[in-house]
Amino acid sequence: GAVVSQHPSRVICKSGTSVKIECRSLDFQATTMFWYRQFPKKSLMLMATSNEGSKATYEQGVEKDKFLINHASLTLSTLTVTSAHPEDSSFYICSARDPASGSQRTGELFFGEGSRLTVL
Amino acid sequence: GQNIDQPTEMTATEGAIVQINCTYQTSGFNGLFWYQQHAGEAPTFLSYNVLDGLEEKGRFSSFLSRSKGYSYLLLKELQMKDSASYLCAVRDLLHTGGFKTIFGAGTRLFVKA
Numbered sequence: 001g002a003v004v005s006q007h008p009s010r011v012i013c014k015s016g017t018s019v020k021i022e023c024r025s026l027d028f029q030a031t032t033m034f035w036y037r038q039f040p041k042k043s044l045m046l047m048a049t050s051n052e053g054s055k056a057t058y059e060q061g062v063e064k065d066k067f068l069i070n071h072a073s074l075t076l077s078t079l080t081v082t083s084a085h086p087e088d089s090s091f092y093i094c095s096a097r098d099p100a101s102g103s104q105r106t107g108e109l110f111f112g113e114g115s116r117l118t119v120l
Numbered sequence: 121g122q123n124i125d126q127p128t129e130m131t132a133t134e135g136a137i138v139q140i141n142c143t144y145q146t147s148g149f150n151g152l153f154w155y156q157q158h159a160g161e162a163p164t165f166l167s168y169n170v171l172d173g174l175e176e177k178g179r180f181s182s183f184l185s186r187s188k189g190y191s192y193l194l195l196k197e198l199q200m201k202d203s204a205s206y207l208c209a210v211r212d213l214l215h216t217g218g219f220k221t222i223f224g225a226g227t228r229l230f231v232k233a
Binding site: 032034036041042043044045046049057093107108109110111112113114116 | 150151153160161162163164165168207211218219220221222223224225226228
């Protein structure tokens, strides 16, 4: 199946700093990627849809100035948590569909490994 | 809006069969998915239903009734490694022509010996 890679897998930062998380589709091109956030023992909450070459679409309640998304190429989307605070500590996961595989028909998402952010 | 409900936790015995139910409400239904997620890891795709009926794939089967807004995931011959969270997810077609996938809270399955 398609491979989506996220980096870093874990990051610890001080309150007030910014953290960038990268999401790459390794063997396919993704015009659209999705960023989710997951709290412990909770579901994945869709934060935004990242669109290559255009602005991201944010879900209601998600601060676009807080969570900056850039999708500059067909294989890379980045999520930057700006001025991070302890309440931003969470598990962030990106996902994408592979247009060349059956997932384009089913809508199956391939997920990155996730990035666990801890803000001190 | 969208709403997805599934039980929080279930416990079953190794070798047994377990059924995890999911009910959903959505305005632009375009498919239902089941994902498996082990603690600390990303979800992995298990099954997809867009038409009514049963889809079977090895030890896993998934059923969908669109009129009832209902699905279930059936796991047979349970193994210890099946202990994980099972996420029911619905793809919603937006009025813009795009779509998004919304996840339920997940059902944590514990398989005991």
